[in-house]
Amino acid sequence: MILISALSLLFLSNGLGESLPRFEQPILITSAGQSADVQIGGVLVKRAGLMATLSKHATYQELGDKKTLVLVIGVSMKGLGAAGLDLDQEKARVKGLIEEAQKKGIPILCLHLGGEARRGELSDLMIRAFLPYADMVIVVKSGNMDGLFTKICAENNIPVLEAEKTIEVQKPLKDIFAQD
């Protein structure tokens, strides 16, 4: 049901009809903002049965032989502090990963899993900076109440999927990855 409603949003946002982008494994999953949401992403990917390496502070070298880069967007000052990073350093790290992914032709999947609580000035800054580079976006609905994700994705022709709750991200995740 959720997928159906999410898909209708997808059609509206990118006009791609029924085609969903396909991603391949193995995956590198990392944070963009050092919130604990990256761990949620890790559990979702694990439960979807996907082959992934979770590295909160991944650098571009870790992309290695990976075939998809998953960015879990959401800023946590506490998380940044624990990692010994400031926002500029975090942005530079993520930028480095994106540049390397583009160079290698590795597609980028962006997840926003923290809902409304994971919005705000700093998280929005990350969203605006990095979402345009995504090949696809999955967002938990309460994080997109103002339509920011829909708007950026429409402007950049990126398919966006909305899930009612975090746990419901698992199924579309499984669907968009080619199973070996």
Place this chain on the structure above:
Amino acid sequence: MQIKRKFFIFPLLFLLISCQPPPLTVQTPPADRHRPHDYIGKKGMVVAAHPHAVAAGLNMLKKGGNAVDAAVATAFALNVAEPFASGIGGGGFMVIYLAKEKKTTVINFREKAPGEATASMYWDKGKIQENWRKSHGLAVGVPGSLAGCVYALDKYGTMKLENVLESAIRLAEQGIPVSETFSQINKDEYEKILQNAGESSDYLHDGFPYEPGDIYRNPHLAKTFKRLISQGWRDFYEGEIAGEIIKAVQRNGGIMRHEDLAQYSPVEQPPLKGTYKDYTLYTIQPPGSGGLHIIQLLNIISHWPVREWGFNSIEYVHHLSEAFRFVFADKVRYLGDPDFTSVPVEHLLSKDYARQIAAKIAPDSLQNSYPFGVFDQHTIEKENTTHLGVMDNQGNIVSLTQSINDFFGSGIVPEDDGFLLNNEMADFSPQPDSVNSPGSKKRPVSSMGPLILFKGEKPYLVLGSPGGTRIFTSLTQIILNIVEFGMSLDEAIEAPRFFSYSSRGRAQNLYVESRVPLHIRRSLEKIGHSLEVRGAYDKYFGGAQGILIDQDRNLVIGGADSRRDGSGAGY
């Protein structure tokens, strides 16, 4: 005939209604949760960080329990409704006022270090192992909450443990709707919960953080509470539950032993006393430092014309921030467990010492040299903890602050017991030479400061807050908001706050809520403060709860902080 009867009944009903006592004043808070809202009662009041916990306390009062019964019932209900902030796996302090005897007393149920704790226990390979202090078996102190509550109940309450646990058990079984606050904290601490409690934890919903509106239940905690009734509360310290605690702590690398739990006991102490103008303040003794620092701050502030300066004026924020920095230097320099070290309480609370500090503070620059003593880097505790207050119809009062330290504590849960173990050992300094270093059976310094402020001979304000090291700076501001700036209780609680501290003798950032006007912030920067602007209502600055006893109007007023899920109910 029937008509006649109706005519007869209406005046009778009117007479009956007009003779009734005022209706129960459980008021609906405003739609905008941040709009100041005073809860009003005639006889008594319960305030706490969750409406369901408030209801548990109010039920106890309505059943004839006194303030201690209601406070303990509220504390247990908070273990269910706000499991991330406190619970039987933690500790705390309560200040009790007994109206009949006009006596104020303190129960210290702060956690203790295990017997095998040592000053250098957090060092390995030449480095402090931060993880050991936060989310590891070594982070867990011997819990005191249950023993403290039972002590208070036995000595000053009227109800039995089974009575005061009733609401908490029902809540744990039936569940509560998850708030934004709960969900956000659950998400923030997800990694720790996952690491120590696992995907099947009671604190996750199918392995993921709870979303607002989900129903959170904790049948394991209900079972534990029932076991405390059927087997006796000592089971927690000597029985099956004790065994599970030790197993969980040791499995996660800790050193707690059965005898540590068996030997734990709370301590009843006289309160610490201070004065500010016409007011007398009673609060907790060290190792609780919050109360002491509030008295210290009020002593310093008494030398300044704060009312003239005005609320959150440039002069006010600057002078108070400087005072905070001096007090933080003292905290690091002197505060430890008084059972193991000599804390110069008399000196710290002397009016003369306060005068000296006040005289050092310049009106237009930062001192930037605060006599911190040793080398210690100040640890800034996170938001954590919870506070509740109760007043009953006899005028008895409880002001209780309890904690498991960081939100979701250590993240360690004894198997199938449904409660979190604290990480209160992180409140020790990891530096072996610190006055607050860990050691066998020591209690770590806490910033808690539950208090009762008296106006003349009569209780006037019951107050406390969570918020780590912001506890005493926030409580000082709330007291001044009321006694100097004439705010109502909840206006005083909701008003924008600020905080600063010193570390190694140097001024640290001045943290302000974004509601502090821009021109004030700019002027403070010109004086030399480095500002960090936080959220408009940021739980970083605590989540205070208060009761104000308005003797003139014969009203009991409750105030509860919207920075968390604060609530109140009067009757």
